[in-house]
Amino acid sequence: MTSPQGRMRPQHPATHRVVDLIDVFGLSVQGVAPGPDATLSGVSVASGDVRPGDLFVALSGLKVHGATFTAQAVEGGAVAILTDQAGVELLAADQPPIPILVAPDPRSLAGPIAAWAHDHPAQGVVTVGITGTNGKTTTSYFVDAALRAQHASTGVMGTVELRIGAEAIESPRTTVEAPVVQSILALMRERGATACTMEVSSHALALGRVGGLEFDVVGFTNLQRDHLDFHGDMEGYFRDKSRLFAPGQARRGVVVVDDVWGQRLAAEAQIPVESVSTLVGAPVAETADWAVTSADIGLDGIGSTFTLRGPDGVEHAAASPLPGRVNVSNAALAVVIAHRAGVDLATAIHAVGHASEIPGRMERVVERGAGMPLGLVDYAHTPDALVLALDAVRPITPGRLILVFGSDGDRDQGKRPLMGEIAARLADVLVVTDENPRSEDPAVIRAAILDGVRGARPDLADVHEATSRSQAIHDAFEIATEQDTIIITGKGHEPTQEIAGVFHRYNDRDVLLAAARARRELEGQDA
The missing domain is CATH 3.90.190.20 (Mur ligase, C-terminal domain)
Known part of the structure; x- marks a missing residue:
């Protein structure tokens, strides 16, 4: 049965010839050769989400290889399979009736191929990506509030939900798989949404879930101990988070420099980055591009107010609708991200300060x-x-x-x-x-x-x-x-x-x- 996120696709998808896919991405072919008129209209890494016209990307998983589910994908209407050599070997005994396309690392191609298949839908949408250990969800909702003040319709992809305009479904994880990201962006474009805010997890960056997408603006909240079972140590965790701030993945970044990891990221990123200091009186505030210079931390359901100094030295009165010091940091970061995503600064400040409650966050x-x-x-x-x-x-x-x-x-x-x-x-x-x-x-x-x-x-x-x-x-x-x-x-x-x-x-x-x-x-x- 197709999952809810698997159904979030454009009603009128683009179509491309399978032979063009092979040529553009330099794929080899095993088994059945594709016909010259065979076309694809979608991409899926989940066999249960395959629709007629899809390319099924069979990846090596933690416990089982995706090629094991080829028969289900074929039954769902897959027109071709993309896999690695291990997948080819699994299919050797029972060749499917559709072409097997082979690449050394199909995971790294899933996003770029999905973007190509949907005619690069992010090009019509202002895209914001937010990473960090804590604060991604709150910051993303703050940013979306600011974007909605300037865009008639926006989208959100994150831990809580996948939303386009007023329609939303539960999200299965912080960052969905790359083909789902691209199909949702294509659906946003089809429905007239012109801005999207996305939470980007370290797992997603390590596993290529935002491959094929170049964000307009990305943000970093903080780096604290988490997910070391996956990344090994804090150095590995930082390295994977840093992938978001790379040429081709993002055009510009905004980094909170309250911890040493943020300071290091701001110094090492290979894209233009602006720094934000949110701890009043911190030494780094003197050199940060943006800094919180004073704050009245709200309590008992009352939000916080703070002063945000910009790169030009001008100070702006701002607010967080949620109490606590951490939400001053989230709000300050959101204001700068939204402003760099094209929202007027005064508009961004007002919208963030009046954002609605965020599920499960205080x-x-x-x-x-x-x-x-x-x-x-x-x-x-x-x-x-x-x-x-x-x-x-x-x-x-x-x-x-x-x-x-x-x-x-x-x-x-x-x-x-x-x-x-x-x-x-x-x-x-x-x-x-x-x-x-x-x-x-x-x-x-x-x-x-x-x-x-x-x-x-x-x-x-x-x-x-x-x-x-x-x-x-x-x-x-x-x-x-x-x-x-x-x-x-x-x-x-x-x-x-x-x-x-x-x-x-x-x-x-x-x-x-x-x-x-x-x-x-x-x-x-x-x-």
């Missing part, structure tokens, strides 16, 4: 009052992000700060005790539970977190463990008083929870609301 789900605690959901899933989240809610918490959290399975194991230690230091009550265990034993993940908790709180006072995330949230509500704050971190907006390879429908916000309803009903009965 999202206030239950308001304090009438016996109820304040309940928030945040995506913080790295050590640094957890510090920022807890620091942001402490000043608005008259009672205890109650944290519900876990850590992902099949991901960087080294951050688990770090998260536990931070939680033990900065929160009053901890409910340790599961995030997305994936293929790992959830108890093993929780044990690693609790090891970190013991480093700061040996007696495990006010530390609870819950094997169900839903139960963990209900437990937190049973503990909380009106003066307390409950913050649930790690999953944010995510609509599913992956356990033992199975995706279950689940959302922190929904469970938090259900826990609040249950408490109101119980207190009503008691009364």
Whole structure:
């Protein structure tokens, strides 16, 4: 069955001859030779998303080679297959009835071929790409708000959703596969959208998911510990992030230089880059192109205001609609990105300051009052992000700060005790539970977190463990008083929870609301 993102294609796609594809990209042919009039109208790396007229790109995967699914692709209407030598060997015993096109690295060609197949749709759209460990989603929504102030219709591709104009679907990952990127851009062009903001993950950069796309402007938020299971170490992580700031991948960049990685990126990038300092009084602010020179950090749902100095020395009054120091950084970066993407500076500042709430990012789900605690959901899933989240809610918490959290399975194991230690230091009550265990034993993940908790709180006072995330949230509500704050971190907006390879429908916000309803009903009965 075709996935939702696989259906986001233009109604009137361009068509190109298969023989021209072979010639343009220098491909060799195995098996059936393509006819001179055979045409393709799309590209897919997922056999289930193949439509009649598609080129099926069969890639080597983590567990299985895509060529294994050739029969399904042929049944879906594929007109040719692009694969590597390993794929050719897998198909040797059962040759498909369509041409097998061969390249040493088909993954690197998936994006460029998809761009070619759709007549380079990004050429008609202002494109913005945002990378970094934390803040990509918030910054992308801020940028989109500014772009919408100047463009009648815009698109967003990111962690939360894939959206064109008012139509949106859930996103399967931060950055979708290259053929999907290009088909969505083609659909944007067909529907008249003239600007697109995209989150670009380090995985996407390493795996070529933005291949064939040259962004007009790219931005960098920060680099903090995450995904080291994939990148190996921070140097490898930085190297993959840096791919976005390369000639041919982007025309110009905007980099937050609050950390050493941002400073290094600004110095080493091979494209024109402007630097943004967002920490008031930081030494780097003196030489940065843009700098936050003062800030009034908002609390308890009230956004922050700040002053942004431009390259000409002129200072501008600006704002973030979300509280916390981190959102001053996100807003300042968004203003500069949008301005360099063609939005008038005053317009960008106003639009970012009035952007709407962002799902799962310091999202206030239950308001304090009438016996109820304040309940928030945040995506913080790295050590640094957890510090920022807890620091942001402490000043608005008259009672205890109650944290519900876990850590992902099949991901960087080294951050688990770090998260536990931070939680033990900065929160009053901890409910340790599961995030997305994936293929790992959830108890093993929780044990690693609790090891970190013991480093700061040996007696495990006010530390609870819950094997169900839903139960963990209900437990937190049973503990909380009106003066307390409950913050649930790690999953944010995510609509599913992956356990033992199975995706279950689940959302922190929904469970938090259900826990609040249950408490109101119980207190009503008691009364």
